[in-house]
Amino acid sequence: MTLSRSETVAMVKRGARGAGYSWGMAEEIAAACATLCANGINAQPALSQYLSVIDGQSHRLAIQSWPLTQDHVCPFHLGCFIAESAQDGDVLTFNGVQSAVFLLPYVQRLAAIKGRNLHLRVGDMTVDVGADYIAGDIILDAHGTVVISTRKREFEPLCASPSYPVQYCEVMDRLGQKTMVPESDESRAKGAGA
Amino acid sequence: MKSRDEIPLRDADQVMRLSRMGSFHQSRLSFMRILLRRMRNENWRFDAPDWHVGADGVGHAVYTVHGPNRAYSLVAFAHDLPDEMRSDRVIATAWDTTFTLFDGIPTDDDIARLAQNVPLQEAGRISSRELTLSRANRSARLWDFVVANLAAGRQPDPESLKTVGYVMRTTAVYGSGKFGAADHDTIQDRPEFAAPFQAEMLTVYLIRCFVMDLLDHSAKCAGGARAVALSPKLRRAMGIGNSTGLGMAPFLVNHPTLLHQWIAARETALARVRQIKSASAAIRGVMLNHAQSAHINAMNWHSQHPIQIAKVTELQSDMVMLCKAIERIGDAPYPWDRLYQWGERDLTSEGLEQLVSILMEPYGDIVDDLADVMSIDESAHFYIDGTQDMRRIKSLIVAHFEWALKTDFSNAQDQARFWYVSAAKLEPRLGERATEQGHELEQPLAIGRDVAALYRAINQDETVAHFLRKHPEHRHILRRVQMVEKFPYAEIRDNLLHADMLPIDMLRCKLSFFGATHFDPRSDRWLRICMFQNAPFPEDIHKPGNWVYPEPKGAP
Known part of the structure; x- marks a missing residue:
């Protein structure tokens, strides 16, 4: 069984919010996850693990100052910032990036904004990223120092067809439950009205 | 000074107020009508139903429709539902009928798979081969009344049908990837699904066909040779009901750019019509005919909610004034802009927004293309x-x-x-x-x-x-x-947290774009509506006509 894209987005958004991200960041995380799925990258296991670890502590990995000085940084906060601020430079280096696979959607946006083909390297993970492709050796638990540079594409895109696997739903569901309000006598009485 | 041809769109501060959005009516740009126009213009073909419903009213049927490039099939399941289990609320676990819209023509294996899942609704699972998931319950009193009459060989009293307008109502029509269905972005490049909610509208249209056939089937099983089928006139007067609660309300907030596209299309249509410099006597007659039709609709509009009773009463009065205003509009330039400005002064919100819909009616040539811009990525x-x-x-x-x-x-x-x-x-x-x-x-x-x-x-x-x-x-x-x-x-330019905020205004706005009629609030947070009432069935779909509201006597 697979999920639909809309089910995936809804589930991840709830899960990210349940883990403590703001609503706006939760929207970003859901969109990033969908982008990875659309590029054939099944990052659900990594996302479930990441959100489980960060549950209730996400603010600690938010960007504390710029330039970065912290030991650990959230890939979603960092990704939003580097894409939205349209970071310049032939080579960008960021230390302490957790679950770096989640930077890829934002590097893709940066590539689109800059009109360049980019390359991301972290440990043994090396990936080419353009406005319409993500291609390379994906390592889901890669983390540490990320180097983003300009490079023409050398790898072939991973997968042409999107995939929204149903794995690890229970983690997202558990986190997502934290965004919901248990029934009370009042709510039970009123329901949806219908 | 601006030339007269530059009538601007109405300001968002005027349009995007809840009280105004809660006064919208169906129009040429409503999604049901977009679907029906396409089916007529493209000469869609409907297969005879593949009917497997037994004398006990239990079984399934398949309704297949062929567009220019693809076929779609409603797979309908009829169940034996004890009266005590019949509920419109989301807590329900069983229904009189359950449905899915299949992408293509299902095989026996597909039917077997769907039979295991569709009757369960949210507790089941469909696949990317399916586009929607839905269910409907009988309007118990009216269903039994109509079946009893038909079984006895007579047509039911039309006045009894008119007050409700349907014998079955849906309680959910899920699409866009819900419960495993195909994501909208996987089908939105198909012309027939370019406009919003077309798969859902097609589902409801075919449900109406199935429900009417099930009604006749039930009467025949009950009355045998003595039974008669519902007359074509009464059949056409029957729509499909829908019961909608808070679940739908946040949609407009969660889809801001889509909401803009809908409203902008409607406002652009209004501005285009107001910019028309002259209208012949014949066109003015057509406009009057549509206003009279809307008046009849208002007179047939029944509600039990005090707010809506007051609004309908005002609308009925507004429609009388509107008909008179159209009769005296004359042939001076810019008749419809003058009429609109009169409406802004003299009509209630209900009446003015009804006027906006009426103004589009004779002008499909300058309005209907706006259906193409009502979706957005x-x-x-x-x-x-x-x-x-x-x-x-x-x-x-x-x-x-x-x-x-x-x-x-x-x-x-x-x-x-x-x-x-x-x-x-x-x-x-x-x-x-x-x-x-x-x-x-x-x-x-x-x-x-x-x-x-x-x-x-x-x-x-x-x-x-x-x-x-x-x-x-x-x-x-x-x-x-x-x-x-x-x-x-x-953006809705009102406070959605206020103590006096009425969620039914959000529901009404969305449902008017669907093409629903007879909004009947049952509280501040849920309502019932009617869909496809007076719409042609497949055999009449190619005939022109104003199918939404009843035709006035002597209509051209």
Whole structure:
């Protein structure tokens, strides 16, 4: 069984919010996850693990100052910032990036904004990223120092067809439950009205 | 000075108020009518139903329709539902009928798979071969009444049918990837699904066909040779009911750019018609005919809710005045702009918005193409422009959210409610902040309050990217502020937390775009409606006519 894209987005958004991200960041995380799925990258296991670890502590990995000085940084906060601020430079280096696979959607946006083909390297993970492709050796638990540079594409895109696997739903569901309000006598009485 | 041809679109501050959105009516741009026009224009072909419903009323049927390039099939299941299990609420676990719209023509294996899942609805699972999932319950009293009459060999009293307008009502029509169905973005490149909610509308249209056939089938099983089929006239007067609650309300808030497209299309249509310099006597006659038709519809509109009873009474009076106004409009230039301006002065919101819909009716040639711009790739407008200056954000807030800045959200009345998702039902709900638990888990639907908070948080010149780096809690609302610059109709310009806010206004707006009629609120948060009433069945679909409202006597 697979999920639909809309089910995936809804589930991840709830899960990210349940883990403590703001609503706006939760929207970003859901969109990033969908982008990875659309590029054939099944990052659900990594996302479930990441959100489980960060549950209730996400603010600690938010960007504390710029330039970065912290030991650990959230890939979603960092990704939003580097894409939205349209970071310049032939080579960008960021230390302490957790679950770096989640930077890829934002590097893709940066590539689109800059009109360049980019390359991301972290440990043994090396990936080419353009406005319409993500291609390379994906390592889901890669983390540490990320180097983003300009490079023409050398790898072939991973997968042409999107995939929204149903794995690890229970983690997202558990986190997502934290965004919901248990029934009370009042709510039970009123329901949806219908 | 502006030339007369430059009639602007109505201002968002006028249109996007809940009280006005809660007065919208179906129009040529409603999704049901877009679907029916396409089926007529493209000469869609309908197969005879593949009927497997037994004498006990249990079984399945397949209704296949062929468009120019593809076929779609409604797979309908009829069940034996004890009366005590019949419920319109989301807590229901069984229904009189359940449905899915299949992409193509199902095989026996497909039917077997769907039979295991579709009757379970939310508890089952469909696949990307299916486009929608739906269910419907009988309007028990009327169903039995009609079946008893037909079984006895006579037609039921038309007046008895008129007050309800349907014998079965849907309680959900899920699409867009729900419960495993195909995602909308996988079918939106098909012309037949380019306009919004076309798969859902096709589902309901075919459900209506099935329900009418099931009605005749039940009568025949009960009455044998003595039974008669429902007359074509009464059959056509029957729509499909729908019972809708709070689950639908946040849709308009959660899809701001889509909402803009719908409203902008409607407002553009109005502006185009107002710009018409002259109208022949024949066209004025057609306009009058449509107004008379709307008057009949208003006279047939029954509601039990005090607010709606008052609105319908006003509408009935408005339609009398409107017919007279059209009769005396004369052949001076810009008749429809003059008529609209008269309506702004003399009609209620209900009447004025009915006039907006009526004005489009004779002018399909300049209105119908707007159906092509009512969808949008929402993801293309999702991303935040981080390079924008926060001073610009502040000026956007002043320009588009003045109502929010003027609201005192420390006032208990102005923040009396909160939107949340029920853990038990996984559905949106509305709570009372002062008396109910859970407001800390509020959904991000407090647009006005959050915009005002963003405005207060802006205290230095910096880029959006740097602001959001420090204030991620404002990200969701800043995204919306940037959207509204390009999409001024994207936001409801009212406080969705206010103690007096009526969720049914949001429901009415959305359902009017579906093409629903006979809005009948049952409280401030749920209502019943009718869909496809008076619409042609497949055998008549190619005949022209104003199918939405009843034709006035002597209509051309």
